[in-house]
Amino acid sequence: MTTTRAQIGRAIASILQRPAETMNKYLLIKSWITTQNNVLEACQAATGLKWQVHHITSQKRHKEGLELLETGNFRGIGNMWNVWCHSDGKGHIFAEGDLANEMLGLPQEDM
Numbered sequence: 608m609t610t611t612r613a614q615i616g617r618a619i620a621s622i623l624q625r626p627a628e629t630m631n632k633y634l635l636i637k638s639w640i641t642t643q644n645n646v647l648e649a650c651q652a653a654t655g656l657k658w659q660v661h662h663i664t665s666q667k668r669h670k671e672g673l674e675l676l677e678t679g680n681f682r683g684i685g686n687m688w689n690v691w692c693h694s695d696g697k698g699h700i701f702a703e704g705d706l707a708n709e710m711l712g713l714p715q716e717d718m
Contacts, residue, residue, distance in 0.1 A: 608637045608639075608640050608641070609637065609638055609639055609640075609641050609718070610636055610637055610638045611638045611716060614636060614637075614638045614713060614714075614716060615636070617711075617713055617714075618634070618636045618707075618711055618713060621711040621712055621713065622634065622711065625710075625711070628710065629707075634707040634711070635705050635706050635707060636706060636707055636708055636711065636713060637706055637708060638716040638717075639715075639716050639717045639718055641718055643693065645718060647660065649718065665690045665693065668686050668689055668690050669686065669687065669690045671683070671686050672684070672685070672686025672687045672689075672690065673687075
């Protein structure tokens with residue numbers, strides 16, 4: 608899930624106009640949902656290069672993260688974050704119903 612600075616600005620302005628609805632709440636917003644494959648395609652298009660890709664399962668990524676953390680290497684947190692964000696195979700971490708975009712009147716954007 609990705610959010611542009613412009614979308615964040617619109618969300619803040621909308622939140623300030625709706626204090627009763629938004630007070631003391633965590634509000635999740637998005638500009639669009641992307642996947643690692645979408646990002647790869649965009650990077651390849653931008654650079655004109657074919658990137659080498661290594662596929663790895665979430666389980667292996669999780670195991671590697673734990674091993675790093677057990678040795679005191681906090682780079683393992685990146686592995687854990689990656690698993691949390693992508694292990695469902697959909698490339699996002701929140702369901703559409705969890706988002707405040709509609710309540711805040713935010714436009715749909717795309718990459």
